[in-house]
Amino acid sequence: MKFIDEYRDGRAARQLIEAIAKTATRPWVIMEVCGGQTHTIVKYGLDEVLPEGVELVHGPGCPVCVTSLEMIDRAHAIASRPEVIFCSFGDMLRVPGSRGDLLSLKSRGADVRVVYSPLDAVALAAKNPARPVVFFAIGFETTAPANAMAVRVAHARRLSNFSVLVSHVLVPPSISAILQSPGNRVQAFLGPGHVCTVMGTSEYEPLARHYRVPIVVTGFEPVDMLEGVLRAVRQLEAGRAEVEIAYGRAVRAAGNPDARKLIDEVFEVCDRKWRGVGTIPKSGYRLRWEYRDHDAERRFEVEDIQTCESAACISGLVLRGIKKPRDCSAFGKECTPQTPLGATMVSSEGACAAYYAYGRHLESRAPRAEV
Amino acid sequence: MCLAIPGRLVETSREDGMAMGKVDFGGTRKSVCLEHVPDAQVGDYVLVHVGFALSRIDEAEAHRVFEFLESMKALEELEVPSP
Numbered sequence: 001m002k003f004i005d006e007y008r009d010g011r012a013a014r015q016l017i018e019a020i021a022k023t024a025t026r027p028w029v030i031m032e033v034c035g036g037q038t039h040t041i042v043k044y045g046l047d048e049v050l051p052e053g054v055e056l057v058h059g060p061g062c063p064v065c066v067t068s069l070e071m072i073d074r075a076h077a078i079a080s081r082p083e084v085i086f087c088s089f090g091d092m093l094r095v096p097g098s099r100g101d102l103l104s105l106k107s108r109g110a111d112v113r114v115v116y117s118p119l120d121a122v123a124l125a126a127k128n129p130a131r132p133v134v135f136f137a138i139g140f141e142t143t144a145p146a147n148a149m150a151v152r153v154a155h156a157r158r159l160s161n162f163s164v165l166v167s168h169v170l171v172p173p174s175i176s177a178i179l180q181s182p183g184n185r186v187q188a189f190l191g192p193g194h195v196c197t198v199m200g201t202s203e204y205e206p207l208a209r210h211y212r213v214p215i216v217v218t219g220f221e222p223v224d225m226l227e228g229v230l231r232a233v234r235q236l237e238a239g240r241a242e243v244e245i246a247y248g249r250a251v252r253a254a255g256n257p258d259a260r261k262l263i264d265e266v267f268e269v270c271d272r273k274w275r276g277v278g279t280i281p282k283s284g285y286r287l288r289w290e291y292r293d294h295d296a297e298r299r300f301e302v303e304d305i306q307t308c309e310s311a312a313c314i315s316g317l318v319l320r321g322i323k324k325p326r327d328c329s330a331f332g333k334e335c336t337p338q339t340p341l342g343a344t345m346v347s348s349e350g351a352c353a354a355y356y357a358y359g360r361h362l363e364s365r366a367p368r369a370e371v
Numbered sequence: 372m373c374l375a376i377p378g379r380l381v382e383t384s385r386e387d388g389m390a391m392g393k394v395d396f397g398g399t400r401k402s403v404c405l406e407h408v409p410d411a412q413v414g415d416y417v418l419v420h421v422g423f424a425l426s427r428i429d430e431a432e433a434h435r436v437f438e439f440l441e442s443m444k445a446l447e448e449l450e451v452p453s454p
Contacts, residue, residue, distance in 0.1 A: 001397040012437065143372070227436050
């Protein structure tokens with residue numbers, strides 16, 4: 001497919017790896033923010049073909065992974081109500097809460113449905129006026145315009161049976177949290193390409209300046225990722241700490257102004273609890289007061305939720321780039337995609353799940369491939 | 372989750388007052404909301420996430436990395452000492 005295949009070209013990738021090797025004179029630790037980027041790195045083994053010393057660590061950018069257990073249990077409680085049609089993106093359905101996942105709830109008779117777009121959930125509400133339709137609105141800034149549009153459309157069409165369970169998370173506060181955490185190793189970031197397609201780069205400028213870290217907004221294909229690494233290494237070697245866009249075909253510095261305006265109309269910033277990390281101030285979105293009638297948390301009273309995370313799981317350290325999946329004693333043993341113990345194993349974009357999917361639990365230490 | 376895929380816009384329409392369109396992803400067509408890409412024309416490539424076009428693909432920018440690699444190769448050739 002156009003704009004995909006050419007960015008998987010092996011010859012271009014090898015040229016970029018050579019350029020990185022020529023540029024890097026000492027070790028550097030670079031974090032890719034997005035789960036999609038982590039998936040590409042592990043799938044193509046990019047981390048294993050980079051020159052010795054240029055290390056990629058995996059960031060917190062999988063919204064399915066970082067959705068708190070409390071929120072999943074809340075979704076479970078709402079979806080259990082016989083009158084409710086509960087809609088979600090597919091990857092959220094398999095995430096186990098304290099009492100099982102949403103998919104198993106469906107097998108026990110609950111009306112749980114996968115939708116491709118939040119607008120599909122609005123269409124379901126229009127078709128089923130006698131039943132409450134609840135959409136699990138998760139995601140980073142990339143998904144916020146779509147979720148905001150669903151709420152605005154439902155509001156305009158007076159679909160009072162439509163509500164959203166909002167668990168939105170924001171990237172810039174998580175970058176701050178990583179850089180402030182004790183034991184931080186990250187010296188540069190491959191920024192989240194699709195988040196910046198919506199939000200632009202203005203929020204990243206103060207981060208680069210304040211923490212003296214290069215932030216290179218990067219795409220998701222192997223050539224994109226390697227270009228991002230090259231640009232980050234060039235900045236690090238030159239002692240620069242700037243925001244650069246290495247994904248210019250999709251990202252403009254101002255982002256998408258129309259989409260940002262819509263987000264701002266429907267959502268406001270709030271504190272948010274991240275699975276594996278804890279509460280990060282001002283790191284999420286919630287519905288504005290004007291749209292409170294569409295807030296599932298207000299509409300459905302859920303009894304007190306008590307959750308308990310595995311003591312063995314080190315996902316909090318993996319999400320901050322301090323540890324790798326293979327540093328965990330449970331990885332690939334008690335903890336697998338079928339029996340995940342924590343955030344980074346629950347979705348295919350989590351670092352632990354990506355390592356598992358590509359067989360890295362079978363290796364004691366991956367061999368370094370020849371370039 | 373933040374997966375967004377480039378596809379070619381093949382048709383535009385209005386549904387319930389919203390700018391919508393059909394986008395072709397290598398043979399698979401999907402209905403997509405175009406409210407946030409007001410300048411997208413039929414034939415353009417747009418980046419689509421959960422049924423919403425987030426941006427129009429900039430073709431000139433899309434070639435930039437390959438031009439950079441070509442220029443790098445040309446520079447290397449210049450570095451080869453003359454016989």
